Amino acid sequence: GENVEQHPSTLSVQEGDSAVIKCTYSDSASNYFPWYKQELGKRPQLIIDIRSNVGEKKDQRIAVTLNKTAKHFSLHITETQPEDSAVYFCAASVSGTASKLTFGTGTRLQVTL
Amino acid sequence: EAEVAQSPRYKITEKSQAVAFWCDPISGHATLYWYRQILGQGPELLVQFQDESVVDDSQLPKDRFSAERLKGVDSTLKIQPAELGDSAMYLCASRETIQETQYFGPGTRLLVL
Numbered sequence: 001g002e003n004v005e006q007h008p009s010t011l012s013v014q015e016g017d018s019a020v021i022k023c024t025y026s027d028s029a030s031n032y033f034p035w036y037k038q039e040l041g042k043r044p045q046l047i048i049d050i051r052s053n054v055g056e057k058k059d060q061r062i063a064v065t066l067n068k069t070a071k072h073f074s075l076h077i078t079e080t081q082p083e084d085s086a087v088y089f090c091a092a093s094v095s096g097t098a099s100k101l102t103f104g105t106g107t108r109l110q111v112t113l
Numbered sequence: 114e115a116e117v118a119q120s121p122r123y124k125i126t127e128k129s130q131a132v133a134f135w136c137d138p139i140s141g142h143a144t145l146y147w148y149r150q151i152l153g154q155g156p157e158l159l160v161q162f163q164d165e166s167v168v169d170d171s172q173l174p175k176d177r178f179s180a181e182r183l184k185g186v187d188s189t190l191k192i193q194p195a196e197l198g199d200s201a202m203y204l205c206a207s208r209e210t211i212q213e214t215q216y217f218g219p220g221t222r223l224l225v226l
Contacts, residue, residue, distance in 0.1 A: 006155075034213070043218060044204070098161070101158070103156050104155055106154065
């Protein structure tokens with residue numbers, strides 16, 4: 001089955017700096033890669049996703065890049081703000097009716113003033 | 114905006130007791146998932162439903178866990194008997210069959226004493 005590895009496990013940045021979180025996956029058939037943000041005690045919420053036919057996707061301060069050859073994808077957050085502090089999870093799946101997500105182990109991002 | 118509902122939000126039980134969790138997906142979402150999230154880790158799939166049918170329960174410990182979605186709408190996850198190692202957050206998610214995005218509920222935090 002799919003295996004997703006995520007690094008780093010913790011990340012501390014100063015407000016205004018950029019943050020990068022990296023994930024690798026093992027199943028070359030995976031073609032959908034979402035990122036979820038989970039604040040303490042709250043539900044995971046989708047912040048951005050990318051499909052394998054696209055190399056990069058951007059939404060305001062958040063961007064995701066995908067390298068299918070190397071089987072890795074990354075989350076980039078620019079101009080970080082205190083409200084970006086949370087745990088971020090990457091995931092991978094093969095599209096379809098039976099699609100199921102395999103999650104990484106999470107990155108705890110702390111944005112300090 | 115429609116959300117996935119779960120209850121109870123918190124559950125404390127003693128080992129060997131039975132517990133049950135309930136999930137009401139977003140209306141019209143035929144695919145429903147139950148995940149277990151151990152503190153500090155990513156969600157791990159327990160069972161996936163397509164309408165009332167189980168699509169994948171390969172990671173469900175069937176000696177003690179059961180799940181049902183009798184009418185293809187809401188779902189119940191049961192543990193009997195509960196063990197200390199079952200302490201975790203149990204998350205429900207749903208999605209439209211033709212879409213990839215999974216929407217998560219707030220979860221049920223289980224503590225087994």
